[in-house]
Amino acid sequence: MKYHTPHTFEEAAGIARTSSGTLRYLAGGTDVLVQMRADIMTPDDLIDIKHIDGVKTITKRDDGGWDIGVAVAGAEMSEHADLCADWPGVIEGMDLIGSTQVQGRATLVGNLCNGSPAADSVPAMMAAGVTVSVTGPNGVRQIAVQDVPTGPGKTCLAADEVVSAVHIPARGDHGGDAYLRFIPRTEMDIAVVGCAVNLRLDRDVISEACVALGAVAPTALIVADAAKALIGTTLDTDALAALAQAASDACNPIDDKRGTIAFRKDVAGVLAQRAAKIAYSRAKGA
């Protein structure tokens, strides 16, 4: 295994381009090192991207949005009061991953590119409208988070592309987001169902909404019908019922001992309602 420490993303993508074997990027390493340990794979080339300028910084842009460096760990995000105030749901998704020790290393981009359908931060990022910069041979392109995962363990990224930044939109006025997941215990487990809701209010009426589900399909997914059930309502009983139905209907889950298909569909509806209520009260400033 060759260990590389490039100083730019272009250099990193260049190493990837000339690599003929298995290649992995190292930021927090909480997935890569586990795979190496389990002999699932040992990379021929391991590219440590932490020597690149800016990868450990959280920056508020002039437009009010946020740029998150690709090696910023979950703990660093949770300790950032202004970021937490703007996007509590994104923070909730990231913070639920692993233990305190894992939080000291794990990153949003690692969670995204590992490609698990149950990744907690991914539905939260999708609902928030997060995009990533991807550096490749033809320069930098922007991709919405929702377009990155293409199946379990698979992403849309080419072999010579590397995610080089995370961009969270400006929160704007009267907005709120929330992420909830169901696990069979209280901590340190993988989502059986995850649900993120991001919405904006015009007085008491929901004017914009996005609902995303995790762990109930081959990739996390945005549920357009669930958002439709919310928009134009005050989150009344009928809206909540329609939201739950739309969320359950969108599920295409696996059936296993941690959750049957029927259970996962039902819980998706329940979590969507609960997350919507939290997001709504946050949008109200409560």
Place this chain on the structure above:
Amino acid sequence: MTKIHITTTVNGDDAEFLCDPRETLLDCLRDELRLTGAKEGCGTGDCGACSVTLDGRLVCSCLVLGVEAQGKEITTIEGMADGDTLHPLQQKFIEHAALQCGICTPGILVATKALLEKNPDPTETEVRYWLAGNLCRCTGYDKIIRAVMDTAADLREAS
């Protein structure tokens, strides 16, 4: 396989070692630097027995490569006592009998020290969540939690 020369700081002292890039920081600490306080439990970041701090941040040293230690500051359980004087957490763990076999103890002590530096007045719930990634198979957690709460109270009084 070419070994890489790493210079780093461990418990305030300069340290250097040669490592294969595939070796974990845990292996380097134990096998190269002979600091065997950090234990290997699961090797996959689930049990916390290998907890150390890396530039002040609590991590599992089994999920860090040795080569990543270049230029960093590492603290391990070996840096916790001041010579023969135990750290208050270590003293309280003995008083509360908060250990039996002791395999998980170095990781739990390193983790709780990091917690109390960040939050000197944690609730019991906060302590339990903070330590969710430190598994113990014999003491049973309650004595550990009591020792941590008692230490925190003492340290607050002393400060």
